Amino acid sequence: MDILAQVVESEVTVAGQIAPGFLFASVKNVGAASALVGGVSLVAGEAKSYPFVGKGYDAVNYDPETSTLRIMKVI
Secondary structure: OOOOOOEEEEEEOOOEEEOOOOOEEEEEEOOOOOEEEOOEEEOOOOEEEEOOOOOOOOOEEEEOOOOOEEEEEEO
16 A cells, blocks of 8 residues: 655744645744744743644644644644
8 A cells, every 4th residue: 555645744943834725733932932833922831733633734834933842744
């Protein structure tokens, strides 16, 4: 059986977005300051996930501001 999904992990310190069509994503603020994920404040140490729902998600914007985000996504 061919593997269709890919796991992509990264740490970011600049604003960007998780591209549309991802199947699952988890974002953890590993820095010392608050960050914005999907327009919601994510305090240091907190994580947010977008669970698998059977179809791809729309794009999700993030802005680590002065922090660092660790992002794991399945595409």
